[in-house]
Amino acid sequence: MNDDVLLKVEDVRKDFPTQSKEVVQAVAGVSLEVHKGETLGLVGETGCGKSTLARCMAHLYDVTSGSVTFEGKDITKLSRKAMRPLRRDVQVIFQDPYGSLNPRRRVGSIIGDPFAIHNIATGKERKKKVQELMELVGLNPEHYNRFPAEFSGGQRQRIGVARALALRPKLVICDEPVSALDVSIQAQIINLLADLQKEFDLTYVFISHDLSVVRHVSTRIAVMYLGKIVELAPTDELFGQTRHPYTRALLSALPVADPDTADSREQIILGGDIPSATNPPEGCRFHTRCPKAKLDCAAEEPPLESVLDDSWQHRTACFYPLTVGEDLSTAVPDLKAS
Amino acid sequence: MALLEVRDLQVSFDTPDGTVRAVRGLSYDVEAGQTLAVVGESGSGKSVSTQTITGLTRGATVSGTAFFDGTDLITADQSTLRRLRGAQIGMIFQDPLSSLHPQYRIGWQIVEMIRAHDHEISKQDARKRAAELLTLVGIPRAAERIDDYPHQFSGGMRQRVMIAMAMALDPALLIADEPTTALDVTVQAQVLNVMRRLQEQFGTAIILITHDLGVVAEMADEVVVMYAGAVMERAPRRDIFYRNHHPYTQGLLASLPARSGDRLTPIPGTPPSLISLPKGCPFAARCPHVFDKCRTEAPPLIDVARDPRHQSACWLPPENSEAIAS
Numbered sequence: 159m160n161d162d163v164l165l166k167v168e169d170v171r172k173d174f175p176t177q178s179k180e181v182v183q184a185v186a187g188v189s190l191e192v193h194k195g196e197t198l199g200l201v202g203e204t205g206c207g208k209s210t211l212a213r214c215m216a217h218l219y220d221v222t223s224g225s226v227t228f229e230g231k232d233i234t235k236l237s238r239k240a241m242r243p244l245r246r247d248v249q250v251i252f253q254d255p256y257g258s259l260n261p262r263r264r265v266g267s268i269i270g271d272p273f274a275i276h277n278i279a280t281g282k283e284r285k286k287k288v289q290e291l292m293e294l295v296g297l298n299p300e301h302y303n304r305f306p307a308e309f310s311g312g313q314r315q316r317i318g319v320a321r322a323l324a325l326r327p328k329l330v331i332c333d334e335p336v337s338a339l340d341v342s343i344q345a346q347i348i349n350l351l352a353d354l355q356k357e358f359d360l361t362y363v364f365i366s367h368d369l370s371v372v373r374h375v376s377t378r379i380a381v382m383y384l385g386k387i388v389e390l391a392p393t394d395e396l397f398g399q400t401r402h403p404y405t406r407a408l409l410s411a412l413p414v415a416d417p418d419t420a421d422s423r424e425q426i427i428l429g430g431d432i433p434s435a436t437n438p439p440e441g442c443r444f445h446t447r448c449p450k451a452k453l454d455c456a457a458e459e460p461p462l463e464s465v466l467d468d469s470w471q472h473r474t475a476c477f478y479p480l481t482v483g484e485d486l487s488t489a490v491p492d493l494k495a496s
Numbered sequence: 497m498a499l500l501e502v503r504d505l506q507v508s509f510d511t512p513d514g515t516v517r518a519v520r521g522l523s524y525d526v527e528a529g530q531t532l533a534v535v536g537e538s539g540s541g542k543s544v545s546t547q548t549i550t551g552l553t554r555g556a557t558v559s560g561t562a563f564f565d566g567t568d569l570i571t572a573d574q575s576t577l578r579r580l581r582g583a584q585i586g587m588i589f590q591d592p593l594s595s596l597h598p599q600y601r602i603g604w605q606i607v608e609m610i611r612a613h614d615h616e617i618s619k620q621d622a623r624k625r626a627a628e629l630l631t632l633v634g635i636p637r638a639a640e641r642i643d644d645y646p647h648q649f650s651g652g653m654r655q656r657v658m659i660a661m662a663m664a665l666d667p668a669l670l671i672a673d674e675p676t677t678a679l680d681v682t683v684q685a686q687v688l689n690v691m692r693r694l695q696e697q698f699g700t701a702i703i704l705i706t707h708d709l710g711v712v713a714e715m716a717d718e719v720v721v722m723y724a725g726a727v728m729e730r731a732p733r734r735d736i737f738y739r740n741h742h743p744y745t746q747g748l749l750a751s752l753p754a755r756s757g758d759r760l761t762p763i764p765g766t767p768p769s770l771i772s773l774p775k776g777c778p779f780a781a782r783c784p785h786v787f788d789k790c791r792t793e794a795p796p797l798i799d800v801a802r803d804p805r806h807q808s809a810c811w812l813p814p815e816n817s818e819a820i821a822s
Binding site for chain 2: 310312
């Protein structure tokens with residue numbers, strides 16, 4: 159195994175049963191590696207499985223099948239107790255800075271929880287450590303005794319960051335950490351996360367539906383659609399040499415805050431909605447909406463592999479990958495049998 | 497004369513903690529067939545202002561005028577407002593699910609809406625019109641799906657239904673309050689596309705309330721930037737992006753990831769409380785160009801360019817626009 163791999167996900171599936179005895183295939187066979195010190199971005203639309211995958215990575219969910227290996231050890235089979243030491247190394251920052259903090263507890267004790275749970279520091283020492291953390295994330299340490307309600311959204315997200323960093327984790331999973339914040343505040347938190355990564359040598363898995371945020375923070379990006387990775391590439395390559403039609407459509411749908419670009423670009427408007435994950439399409443899961451779909455796309459599922467002249471770092475699950483400069487806006491699907 | 501003329505709108509709410517001054521002296525014009533984007537962050541007053549104009553704020557203290565086609569909406573009685581809402585002014589909101597009744601079929605709700613305003617129309621004709629509207633906003637197999645319930649529609653389709661209802665009586669003005677915020681980007685692109693197409697076809701004016709500067713760049717003709725209940729800057733779309741004057745506008749644009757290099761440029765601090773607003777400019781505490789006068793005297797909204805549509809509420813001299821923007 160490659161030395162710089164911190165976490166390895168192999169063919170992970172996660173199904174959720176529904177009341178009607180159907181199964182939602184939230185994650186439908188995903189493999190990827192997270193390298194030490196990088197930020198791996200996970201993007202996709204509602205229901206693509208990005209948050210479920212992240213929760214499987216942190217063993218907050220039991221996987222249905224497949225394995226998640228952290229520092230060479232399969233964590234999917236570990237009991238809660240056996241998982242506990244590993245919890246120090248893998249921490250999560252959640253989207254909702256309101257729902258993820260107990261409103262009845264003081265901020266100092268919320269941030270101090272990890273120390274209490276892992277029996278690391280008590281009394282004055284714990285308080286000192288908590289105040290150091292508060293300072294680190296840009297909170298006033300004198301606000302130790304305040305309640306979450308006394309903080310703004312951005313400050314609450316700083317509390318969440320402080321709590322996640324208390325035990326000096328190796329891997330931090332950031333699940334939509336800035337999605338609930340206004341842009342001017344969002345930038346503060348993104349900068350904070352970048353500073354902390356540098357200072358503590360952190361590895362991030364960064365989940366967001368906002369492509370411009372993911373582009374800014376990520377070393378590599380995995381694009382997900384209906385429980386599958388459709389394209390995985392270093393950030394510049396994903397944007398510069400987009401191979402998967404879904405990635406291209408996603409990029410093109412993103413509104414750009416620049417009137418000249420907005421006026422001149424060709425937008426690809428996808429038809430229809432994302433199909434249900436209880437009954438995903440056969441073959442390539444994107445073929446029902448893909449402008450380039452052909453008959454074999456509906457019959458067989460394309461593997462995630464390097465296509466055209468891409469290096470092994472850039473993998474795409476598509477039989478008809480885009481070439482650089484190819485115009486997708488005029489493409490028409492051809493799903494008729496000849 | 498503009499289709500809608502809002503002048504010196506003030507809205508405040510009495511709360512146990514004190515008076516919240518949600519909107520403080522808002523003025524703008526909406527021209528027929530044009531899109532006015534109102535942008536701002538949480539608590540800037542962007543939604544409260546249009547809710548007040550359409551008579552949807554309860555328990556607020558309101559002053560100012562909002563003339564729509566000769567009628568002052570602020571002083572108009574409820575029955576006048578009820579007649580105008582829907583027929584003349586269509587509205588769509590962020591969350592399409594809570595705007596639709598879960599226990600009635602989609603078609604029934606559209607028919608009900610049409611018949612509430614048009615007492616002459618027969619049930620059959622209204623139903624036919626409802627199906628046409630659903631086709632118009634791009635619902636596939638509209639004739640069949642008209643009898644579906646809201647939960648059978650996806651988020652993007654529900655928002656299309658809302659647009660169909662808002663457009664049912666061919667209103668002169670459509671108020672869209674964060675219409676795509678709850679939608680995924682590819683669905684957002686579809687919905688914005690529908691709005692653009694309908695505007696072209698029917699010449700509807702749109703007030704688009706959003707926090708997303710990308711959506712503004714795609715959709716707006718003119719832009720109003722709000723902060724702490726007041727207008728900081730207003731200008732035609734290109735001027736807001738390329739020749740802006742107000743440090744808040746500049747700060748908003750600079751904090752976008754797409755516009756930055758390695759490090760983002762956030763606006764430091766947080767917005768002021770609307771209960772105890774500072775004296776002077778509300779943005780002073782976070783402004784990189786602040787000087788003494790800003791802290792004592794609130795700057796009025798004044799012309800900052802040759803184009804009279806471009807105004808800014810800032811003490812910096814007009815010629816600073818380009819210098820700072822570049």
